[in-house]
Amino acid sequence: xxxxxRSVRVDLSTHREIKALAxxxxxxIGDTVALAxxxxxxxxxxxxxxxxxxxxEAAWQDAETE
Numbered sequence: 001x002x003x004x005x006r007s008v009r010v011d012l013s014t015h016r017e018i019k020a021l022a023x024x025x026x027x028x029i030g031d032t033v034a035l036a037x038x039x040x041x042x043x044x045x046x047x048x049x050x051x052x053x054x055x056x057e058a059a060w061q062d063a064e065t066e
Contacts, residue, residue: 005030 010018022032053061 008033 018029018032022029025032
């Protein structure tokens with residue numbers, strides 16, 4: 001199956017880091033970038049989960065089910 005691709009411009013230093021990390025992980029540069037994006041998303045979700053609940057969220061969580 002053919003996977004479409006796009007170019008992303010990064011500075012030379014960033015490219016070197018991605019390339020080195022890809023070599024360490026034994027993955028392609030594209031897969032390394034995909035893994036990094038997934039990790040950033042997971043960190044973002046984790047940060048959201050660590051915030052205090054709003055009153056509406058707490059009420060919803062405490063609501064009785066029918």
